[in-house]
Amino acid sequence: MTSNNDTRPHAIVIGAGFGGLAAAIRLGVKGYRVTVIDRLDAAGGRAYVFRQDGYTFDAGPTIITAPYLFEELWTLCGQRMSEHVDLRSLDPFYRIRFDDGSVFTYVADLAAMRQEVARFEPADVAGFDRFMEESRRIYATAFEKLADEPFHRIPTLLREAAALLRLGGQSSVYSKVARYFRNEKLRTVFSFHPLLIGGNPLTTTSYYCLIAHLERKFGVHYAVGGMGALVEGLTALVRDTGGTLRLSTEVDEIRVKDGAAVGVRLTDGETIDADLVVSNADSTWTYGHLLRNHPRRRWTDARLNRAHYSMSLFVWYFGTRRQYPDVMHHTMVLGPRYEELLRDIFKRKRLAKDFSLYLHRPTASDPQLAPPGCDAFYVLSPVPHLESGVDWSLEAPRYRDAIAARLEAALLPDLRASIATERWMTPVDFRERLLSTNGAAFSLEPQLFQSAWFRPHNLSEEVRGLYLVGAGTHPGAGLPGVLSSARVVDKLVGDARGVALHKP
Secondary structure, three states, X not given: OOOOOOOOOXXXXXXXXXXXXXXXXXXXXXXXXXXXXXXXXXXXXXXXXXXXXXXXXXXXXXXXXXXXXXXXHHHHOOXXXXXXXXXXXXXXXXXXXXXXXXEEEEOOOHHHHHHHHHHHOHHHHHHHHHHHHHHHHHHHHHHOOOOOOOOOOHHHHHHHHHHHHHOXXXXXXXXXXXXXXXXXXXXXXXXXXXXXXXXXXXXXXXXXXXXXXXXXXXXXXXXXXXXXXXXXXXXXXXXXXXXXXXXXXXXEEEEXXXXXXXXXXXXXXXXXXXXXXXXXXOHHHHHHXXXXXXXXXXXXXXXXXXXXXXXXXXXXXXXXXXXXXXXXXXXXXXOOOOHHHHHHXXXXXXXXXXXXXXEEOHHHOOHHHOOOOOEEXXXXXXXXXXXXXXOHHHHXXXXXXXXXXXXXXXXXXXXXXXXXXXXXXXXXXXXXXXXXXXXXXXXXXXXXXXOHHHOOOOEOOOOEOEEEOOOOOOOOOOHHXXXXXXXXXXXXXXXXXXXXXXXX
């Protein structure tokens, strides 16, 4: 607990997403008095939880691939995560259903994976082995070595440039995968992962091929009770380290004096002083709005307007009065097109009539998330962000109906007659609710020249004492990325008990 006479240096964290909560915990362990401020009525950010009519829906992330990054936070606080959160592994990881009805089951066992590859193309089994070795090699450098390495200095970029070039980051994920697989369906299976972090497989740097090894190394997990169980566990750690959460409270501006962050001003006019500020808000919102009255040298409005933003999402949450026991926890339901659909979403910014879907059925593993005999689902469709000009107030119901018809035909018989409750999110919600530029679901698109040094730095280039965490900074979106961004800030911020606050 904190008190008015608490003399510890004060750190403000803007945003209670996973990146902000992880940063708050790490700062609390370092001896800071931490205040986390979030405009929503509950913590979680993109991992917010919707509860209605007896059903529980995770709003955003659902796949945990690097559980050690969570476990580390409990360890820093002298606790064991297993005593607070029940993480369980999934196997198979997920099922990929193609438009013609054929199915690829993505499993943990390598021998079984080789058999799955051979079912589609026997000649690609050797390519699968080579690809997995390439994924391991990329992981060893791009994630294991560099994901929590601060990239705000040119010498860091130059020191690592040779290694990064050897990894072939100038190639896209899809082009890298295509070197190892001749079968088009297998090229899809092993290249779609960037979509889970907002990237276009056709243009996302091939560094993200590391995800295949990341999954293989640590497995795919879920938290019993949903992602909300992890959020609740982390907020408890924030309080255990003496931090405070202020919810339903919005920051209007980061206050700057003599070039340094000195606190925040809230939308109701209240000012709060701080020795440092960490922003878990979207990086473009941080610079374009929270620092709108401060002159910026690098992240100017013009540059932010020129940046490439991730696609957005249409997410339909629904509960059914019946169960679908044949549907796995994670299923990809692919449409008839792959490359051209990606071009519609990312390049043409056109809402196509066809779509590819990710279907989440958490009650396959955790029945408590729905009433007895029922199922909770969400289905996610990548769509263009708001530069598309789509009027979602008109389009959302039609799009929902099209998705329902597709799911009913492919996987969920009698779906429309079985729905007990529903809600959805559109790109407008990402803009209005999560303050994401253009309604992008994952902030800046992970292209080569929007990665590492080229991304907004964890140590702000514009204001001393300002740090960034979350999807829009290094290393990027996804749970491993945002948790690693808090690791970077941990390295940059000195201990509150005697070490200088701001490292140069």
